[in-house]
Amino acid sequence: xxxxxxxxxxxxxxxxxxxxxxxxxxxxxxxxxxxxxxxxxxxxxxxxxxxxxxxxxxxxxxxxxxxxxxxxxxxxxxxxxxxxxxxxxxxxxxxxxxxxxxxxxxxxxxxxxxxxxxxxxxxxxxxxxxxxxxxxxxxxxxxxxxxxxxxxxxxxxxxxxxxxxxxxxxxxxxxxxxxxxxxxxxxxxxxxxxxxxxxxxxxxxxxxxxxxxxxx
Amino acid sequence: xxxxxxxxxxxxxxxxxxxxxxxxxxxxxxxxxxxxxxxxxxxxxxxxxxxxxxxxxxxxxxxxxxxxxxxxxxxxxxxxxxxxxxxxxxxxxxxxxxxxxxxxxxxxxxxxxxxxxxxxxxxxxxxxxxxxxxxxxxxxxxxxxxxxxxxxxxxxxxxxxxxxxxxxxxxxxxxxxxxxxxxxxxxxxxxxxxxxxxxxxxxxxxxxxxxxxxxxxxxxxxxxxxxxxxxxxxxxxxxxxxxxxx
Ligand SMILES: Nc1ncnc2c1ncn2[C@@H]1O[C@H](COP(=O)(O)OP(=O)(O)O)[C@@H](O)[C@H]1O
Ligand SMILES: [Mg+2]
Numbered sequence: 001x002x003x004x005x006x007x008x009x010x011x012x013x014x015x016x017x018x019x020x021x022x023x024x025x026x027x028x029x030x031x032x033x034x035x036x037x038x039x040x041x042x043x044x045x046x047x048x049x050x051x052x053x054x055x056x057x058x059x060x061x062x063x064x065x066x067x068x069x070x071x072x073x074x075x076x077x078x079x080x081x082x083x084x085x086x087x088x089x090x091x092x093x094x095x096x097x098x099x100x101x102x103x104x105x106x107x108x109x110x111x112x113x114x115x116x117x118x119x120x121x122x123x124x125x126x127x128x129x130x131x132x133x134x135x136x137x138x139x140x141x142x143x144x145x146x147x148x149x150x151x152x153x154x155x156x157x158x159x160x161x162x163x164x165x166x167x168x169x170x171x172x173x174x175x176x177x178x179x180x181x182x183x184x185x186x187x188x189x190x191x192x193x194x195x196x197x198x199x200x201x202x203x204x205x206x207x208x209x210x211x212x213x214x215x216x
Numbered sequence: 217x218x219x220x221x222x223x224x225x226x227x228x229x230x231x232x233x234x235x236x237x238x239x240x241x242x243x244x245x246x247x248x249x250x251x252x253x254x255x256x257x258x259x260x261x262x263x264x265x266x267x268x269x270x271x272x273x274x275x276x277x278x279x280x281x282x283x284x285x286x287x288x289x290x291x292x293x294x295x296x297x298x299x300x301x302x303x304x305x306x307x308x309x310x311x312x313x314x315x316x317x318x319x320x321x322x323x324x325x326x327x328x329x330x331x332x333x334x335x336x337x338x339x340x341x342x343x344x345x346x347x348x349x350x351x352x353x354x355x356x357x358x359x360x361x362x363x364x365x366x367x368x369x370x371x372x373x374x375x376x377x378x379x380x381x382x383x384x385x386x387x388x389x390x391x392x393x394x395x396x397x398x399x400x401x402x403x404x405x406x407x408x409x410x411x412x413x414x415x416x417x418x419x420x421x422x423x424x425x426x427x428x429x430x431x432x433x434x435x436x437x438x439x440x441x442x443x444x445x446x447x448x449x450x451x452x453x454x455x456x457x458x459x460x461x462x
Contacts, residue, residue: 121269124318125288125318
């Protein structure tokens with residue numbers, strides 16, 4: 001058996017890494033998605049399709065790129081981040097970012113354009129307008145957040161490549177499952193899998209509660 | 217009469233094929249200028265151009281004799297009511313308070329004005345109701361209260377009574393008429409209802425194919441259309457109205 005303490009450590013680390021990455025992707029993706037949805041500039045459609053492609057970005061490709069950047073002899077090697085939780089956060093943020101950005105943009109584009117006219121006509125500044133539009137699109141924006149979290153908590157390739165699955169340091173639920181399975185310890189892998197599902201459910205439950213409370 | 221808004225050589229494109237062009241148009245302080253014209257003539261486009269919401273490619277717009285420099289400052293002199301109520305998904309109270317909050321007014325004043333205008337439009341009992349749960353008539357009243365609470369220098373209204381059943385529309389129009397004369401608010405109102413134009417207008421402006429082709433008091437415009445196209449449109453409007461009442 002894996003000691004109970006270790007299981008909790010792995011679970012807490014998974015949660016911390018993926019929540020941080022989701023938070024960062026919201027912090028960056030909300031303004032970016034808003035700009036893509038509401039701005040008017042050349043190359044907007046091209047950029048939007050780029051982001052939409054990014055929603056299906058294979059985690060192993062992100063892992064490869066981040067690993068190359070953070071590798072000891074790589075361009076950012078001096079930061080000594082490879083095989084640290086921070087490296088996993090960076091990779092997972094890059095995975096969640098296009099999801100949050102793309103879904104935020106589509107959430108805002110689904111609002112009636114005339115609502116923007118109406119708000120401008122009521123004297124809204126640019127910032128006030130965006131705040132009201134975010135509020136109007138809060139349900140799909142929270143859905144974007146859930147999709148982003150779902151993408152990173154379940155991801156294994158990038159975590160493995162940039163984290164290295166080091167026991168007590170960068171081992172997260174998904175990489176632990178891969179390890180146990182490769183050892184033939186299916187019961188442990190299954191237990192960890194159930195834990196992962198339960199965790200994902202809890203976080204989504206919290207977000208859904210928040211989402212449905214905002215429904216009026 | 218004192219000019220409030222002066223439009224000169226304004227060009228407001230709506231899409232690649234359509235633009236509204238106004239050589240000269242003056243709105244006088246205290247009047248209700250009713251904008252009429254067939255569907256697609258560009259009435260909504262002109263209204264949005266006057267509010268500086270749709271960008272004008274050229275032309276000048278003067279408010280109280282001064283060229284408009286900052287769009288936001290200018291817009292905060294306006295009240296806008298569009299064809300749909302376009303309420304945000306919060307309570308009726310918060311909807312009416314919205315524009316006042318944008319202006320950063322003191323909380324006490326926001327409360328007082330919100331309450332006053334909810335009452336004036338007869339929707340105070342709905343204050344706590346989610347705005348998504350209103351009838352068509354109630355939503356229009358809330359949307360009017362939201363614009364009037366701003367006590368605007370110029371009120372812009374795009375078919376504010378369209379799509380309501382006749383008794384609801386009539387009652388709302390009467391209330392609105394009373395409020396306009398009481399507050400002496402200057403207004404530009406779009407409609408294609410003859411009766412609405414007749415009861416509310418100080419002057420009417422006729423729009424055809426993106427141009428304002430005639431402006432004047434209702435009787436004068438009906439008695440002496442400037443050209444055959446205006447005459448044909450007005451006859452059609454009269455016939456529609458008679459058909460609706462027969
Ligand atoms: N949503 C839209 N997008 C692009 N063009 C539009 C749109 N709505 C209307 N138009 C164009 O603008 C013209 C004027 O429309 P509008 O100002 O709405 O006229 P009105 O309010 O007098 O019915 C229409 O004839 C149409 O060609
Ligand atoms: Mg219209």
